[in-house]
Amino acid sequence: MTSGGGILGDGVIAWLSHLHGWVIRVTGGRFGWRLGGMPTVELHTVGRRTGLPRATILSAPVLERGRVVLVASMGGSDRHPAWYLNLVAHPDAVLVLRRETRVVRARTATAEEKAELWPRITAAYPGYARYQRRTRRDIPVVVCESRPDGAP
Template structure:
């Protein structure tokens, strides 16, 4: 991170999103992506546009946010754009709020419409486009489903994660069932790709955390559950194979892709239901 960006980020977080210097009077967000190669968090301050607005708008209002990968008109996309293509789940910080989102670049006519609207409000982006042959991307930051808090403690955390995974997979199923046709095909395909990757990466992280942390801890306290943990570990490996097939099919999600998503949904729902039935009483007893 450049020292300039670091200073802006620190000032942003210390002053509820307000910064001075060259950005004084401007409204910014902080976008945190995961490094495509390093797998480390990477935060940048960015201007933004809002759905239904003319350009930059208040970060705490309603509506989908968009950011522009202008890189000041450079001939290469900024690093954060490459990161979100590899790892679509990002964190957005506004002046007073922080939330997860899935980053989805706009495509075709949708991208051109959004970019034209943004340029009308902020002509500098048009100047950046004139400097480079690359098509400057416009990226939608689609806020992920917020799961209602059902209870506290470790049991509540498990339910929160499971609820998020169920909601994200339901969205992937919905997108996969839509038939991509005509001008909207590219945008639908990219939405499906980004949301599917966000789901798959989150599921992988969740299962890895269980296998390496939660399950060994619980097995030490409850040796009689060893067979259950062995079975659940086998389910994790089977689901990981389905996940790999899904990710591998994203480049051409046509025939058979929806069926793969449906199979993943059946397997995962059964797995989550079985895991909750066995683990929730144990986790609740830990905090009783």
């Protein structure tokens, strides 16, 4: 079992996310929209403590027309990532894909949904299964569903 940031410390994970966002910005979006064979998204949330806007680059192992599935793994840490806690507090968010912006409502997948999605998630990136074995917590799977009204 691990504590803190799993394989990588929390600070390293945050730094890598900022670096990833920087690559997308400085290349005008030509690079950075795939990671480990998976599409990436830029998740825009509201900070649960500060109320300030937050942005995080994440991989999306399941990307479909009406939903995007995210995994709150934080590299196998025993703590939930801040972006997940922000979504629990404020589930309305915005996802930026390479050429598309989606207004979404996020929710933690039910146990049944996670059981259905987990094989697809680990097929997209086997590391998620290793992360789950490494931590004491049940890593949340987050379902982000497009909002029909488009309102943030």
